[in-house]
Amino acid sequence: MAAVLRKLIQGRLPALAGVLCRRSGNEGHLFLNSSGSTLMQPRCGYSSPTESVIVEMDKATGVALLKLNIPPVNSLSLPLLTELAIVLDKLEMDKHCRGLILTSAVPNIFSAGLNLFDMMDKPNEHYSEFWRAVQEIWIKLYGSSLANIAAINGSSPAGGCLLALCSDYRIMANNPHFTIGLNETRLGIVAPFWYDILQWRVHHPPPCLHLFVMALVFRLHVHHPSAMTKVTRAYSTELKISVSYVKQPINWRSHEIYK
Numbered sequence: 001m002a003a004v005l006r007k008l009i010q011g012r013l014p015a016l017a018g019v020l021c022r023r024s025g026n027e028g029h030l031f032l033n034s035s036g037s038t039l040m041q042p043r044c045g046y047s048s049p050t051e052s053v054i055v056e057m058d059k060a061t062g063v064a065l066l067k068l069n070i071p072p073v074n075s076l077s078l079p080l081l082t083e084l085a086i087v088l089d090k091l092e093m094d095k096h097c098r099g100l101i102l103t104s105a106v107p108n109i110f111s112a113g114l115n116l117f118d119m120m121d122k123p124n125e126h127y128s129e130f131w132r133a134v135q136e137i138w139i140k141l142y143g144s145s146l147a148n149i150a151a152i153n154g155s156s157p158a159g160g161c162l163l164a165l166c167s168d169y170r171i172m173a174n175n176p177h178f179t180i181g182l183n184e185t186r187l188g189i190v191a192p193f194w195y196d197i198l199q200w201r202v203h204h205p206p207p208c209l210h211l212f213v214m215a216l217v218f219r220l221h222v223h224h225p226s227a228m229t230k231v232t233r234a235y236s237t238e239l240k241i242s243v244s245y246v247k248q249p250i251n252w253r254s255h256e257i258y259k
């Protein structure tokens with residue numbers, strides 16, 4: 001690990017800087033226990049071909065639980081990114097699916113971020129394909145029409161943090177050993193401009209966003225349609241605002257931090 005990091009820090013990140021600068025480019029109860037692992041009672045499931053992304057679809061709520069499952073650290077390799085993209089596409093097209101929760105099947109690790117081995121000693125074609133896959137994931141997650149929540153049940157540096165930032169809402173297990181943040185700057189990787197916006201959005205959520213998530217969690221935990229209808233009616237305006245907020249496209253020119 002140390003040797004890999006040293007090699008990357010020494011500036012052997014061919015093709016990376018250019019790509020990063022380019023601008024195109026029972027009832028499904030969810031708990032985080034003290035160790036941060038997620039417990040959910042699955043109703044039915046389908047997973048990616050290699051089970052690197054386990055999918056547990058709760059038919060009653062229409063919420064899919066996605067568990068990243070590439071030990072030891074769920075590093076985001078090209079195959080994992082590709083499988084995750086396929087799963088996200090399938091869920092987007094599934095008319096019964098209303099939301100998704102992204103978490104990890106690996107104890108203590110949500111994701112170690114981008115796979116370091118995909119960023120070194122590879123031909124240029126590989127870098128193009130890899131970075132296209134990275135961008136595709138954040139676009140699919142951020143632009144998803146489904147409500148999506150990151151249940152961060154372990155450490156989540158760099159690209160792992162990106163996955164969390166792309167989600168509509170984040171819940172992290174309360175464990176002092178779990179770290180999260182953008183440590184990739186130490187490897188010489190400059191985070192692209194939209195990373196700022198994703199972070200800004202996290203630090204300045206409107207109060208109604210919390211209401212939106214409360215309603216969602218309420219829907220998952222309490223199977224009481226009439227109670228839910230009352231909540232929805234009472235707060236319909238706030239819910240509409242929060243839904244449009246979390247699903248708004250990034251428009252960096254009009255964004256407040258760039259004004």
Ligand SMILES: CCCCC/C=C/C(=O)SCCNC(=O)CCNC(=O)[C@H](O)C(C)(C)COP(=O)(O)OP(=O)(O)OC[C@H]1O[C@@H](n2cnc3c(N)ncnc32)[C@H](O)[C@@H]1OP(=O)(O)O
Pocket residue numbers: 001020072073075076109111112113114115116117134135155157158159160162183184187189191192
């Ligand atoms: C366009 C969007 C821009 C987004 C920019 C994002 C960039 C990145 O994501 S760069 C990647 C940055 N990630 C890291 O620097 C993470 C480094 N890893 C860690 O900090 C730790 O490994 C850990 C906290 C995630 C887990 O710690 P621990 O449980 O102690 O496990 P080990 O450190 O012993 O690691 C086990 C095993 O996993 C290998 N490994 C760790 N991280 C990666 C990785 N990102 N890619 C590939 N492999 C990784 C590590 O080398 C160990 O392997 P072995 O030595 O063979 O056991």
